[in-house]
Amino acid sequence: PDEQFKPDPTKKTLVILGTGWGSVALLKKLDTENYNVVVVSPRNYFLFTPLLPSCTTGTIEHRSIMEPVRAILRGKKAAAKFFEAEATSIDPERKVVRIADNSEIKGATSETEIPYDMLVVGVGAENATFGIPGVRENSCFLKEIGDAQQIRKKIMDCVETAAFKDQTPEEVDRLMHMVVVGGGPTGVEFAGELQDFFEEDIKKLVPDISPRFKVTLIEALPNVLPMFSKTLIDYTENTLREEKIDIKTKTMVKRVTDKTVEAEVSRPDGTKERVEIPYGLLVWATGNAVRPIIKDLAGKIPAQKDSRRGLAVNEYLVVQGTRDIWAIGDCAVAGYAPTAQVASQEGYFLGKLFNNMAKTENHEARIQELSGQLNIAGGNSAEASQEIELLERQLKKIRDIKPFKYSHQGSLAYIGSDKAVADVSWWNGNLATGGSVTYLFWRSVYLSMCFSPRNRVLVLLDWLKSKAFGRDVSRE
Ligand code: FAD
Ligand code: NAD
Structure with missing residues (x-):
């Protein structure tokens, strides 16, 4: 397993579940070099759902509205990992996601765990049947x-x-x-x-x-x-x-x-x-209808005990009652309709938020380094002070990120x-x-x-x- 997955210990591991409208919009916006990005989905492609009804009669051929995730990730600055698997459970205490390869062909390992520092849940929804027989x-x-x-x-x-x-x-x-x-x-x-x-x-x-x-x-x-x-x-x-x-x-x-x-x-x-x-x-x-993995996760978080239609999120799309889990799209309840339009705007918002969070951390680290230099006699104090001032001004702007608005x-x-x-x-x-x-x-x-x-x-x-x-x- 170590051969397959070697996260850079200096970066946080960001695990993204799903390759639908929400997750792919996030991936598009995200500067992948800031994190160890891991994408998990049972589907190794993005599906353009608005044209799916046209595929039922052959007006459009199905492959025309599919885009392989591998091709999407290849276009990113820094490499991101993709595992074709279903997330079967999330443990918010241990901060791990359990994943299983449910495809036809299985290797010696078909179930394992991925540790995360940050987790984005974008697994969509399943079909409602309301328990109607047949x-x-x-x-x-x-x-x-x-x-x-x-x-x-x-x-x-x-x-x-x-x-x-x-x-x-x-x-x-x-x-x-x-x-x-x-x-x-x-x-x-x-x-x-x-x-x-x-x-x-x-x-x-x-x-x-x-x-x-x-x-x-x-x-x-x-x-x-x-x-x-x-x-x-x-x-x-x-x-x-x-x-x-x-x-x-x-x-x-x-x-x-x-x-x-x-x-x-x-x-x-x-x-x-x-x-x-x-x-x-x-x-x-x-x-x-809500997917089993979402029901399971909601059951583990006391603040989600009344969530029936998905994971209740706050205005920054953080799953209520958690610190490092965000939810987007059809599996999140943010007060909007379950549409591609909402999911992609939420994904884009998180991409921007995570880019900003990484910039904040980089700026803070640099400020700390410069402040250290200032304390050492002989350092170029004027230049360092100027840079600190500039960085602090930039930081203020970065930190001033507005909540998500559809x-x-x-x-x-x-x-x-x-x-x-x-x-x-x-x-x-x-x-x-x-x-x-x-x-x-x-x-x-x-x-x-x-x-x-x-x-x-x-x-x-x-x-x-x-x-x-x-x-x-x-x-x-
Ligand atoms: P999805 O796009 O459904 O993606 C979910 C992803 O999670 C998938 O990749 C899936 O394989 C993966 N996944 C599932 N389970 C797991 C698991 N356990 N672990 C890891 N990954 C998992 N909306 C519009 O705004 N305009 C339209 O014109 C429109 N047309 C539509 C037409 C049809 C036929 C349908 C069905 C929907 C349409 N929608 C439209 C709605 C839109 O498709 C959804 O709102 C949108 O797909 C939600 O995005 P999402 O990212 O939450 O989920
Ligand atoms: P929906 O929830 O929008 O509609 C389902 C309909 O089924 C409801 O009107 C409901 O009254 C009816 N229904 C439920 N149980 C029934 C029963 N037992 N017998 C008869 N009727 C019953 O579902 P959808 O059309 O799949 O759309 C899902 C989401 O995807 C929505 O948010 C929708 O806006 C979005 N979507 C958008 C587009 C688009 O913008 N062109 C296309 C497809 C889907």
């Missing part, structure tokens, strides 16, 4: 690359099975029925992508059964996209209906079997009705048929717009936000490719 066994989620690949494969499996010789009409209807649960942005964007796929490709390729294709979006609340303004909610619901997506609001799924969804519909007169909906593909997008740039969502909705901050005001021009805006924003020039080129080529030749419907 969800985990029968539905697909949409959070990771593997989920998008599984959905892509299943869509075509449903279509090919529906087209099977002598298939019964009821079975064709069931197999061609794609049900999405959760009318948040993930569910809406996926439903839109799915309808596009059928309109633009499946209709032409499998014309005999395509009229039986149907997308249903189920939402427990009275409307979809609750974080958008009322005008955009109405616009989205009307557009989805025009696209022939069946929106079932005030409908809460209670049970899932391998072929049906059982839901409770709230009627306008206040009564409730139980319905059974047969499906071919079921995608579950009902938001986030700056909301707006919300954007694709809703299908080349239309998007946007609620964006615009010259001190707000702009709420929807339609095809907004879609071009959506595309340009996400293209510019892609992690690397390589990602940007690949995404652009994928868009052109699927427009020119249609999406690839081979079932891998």
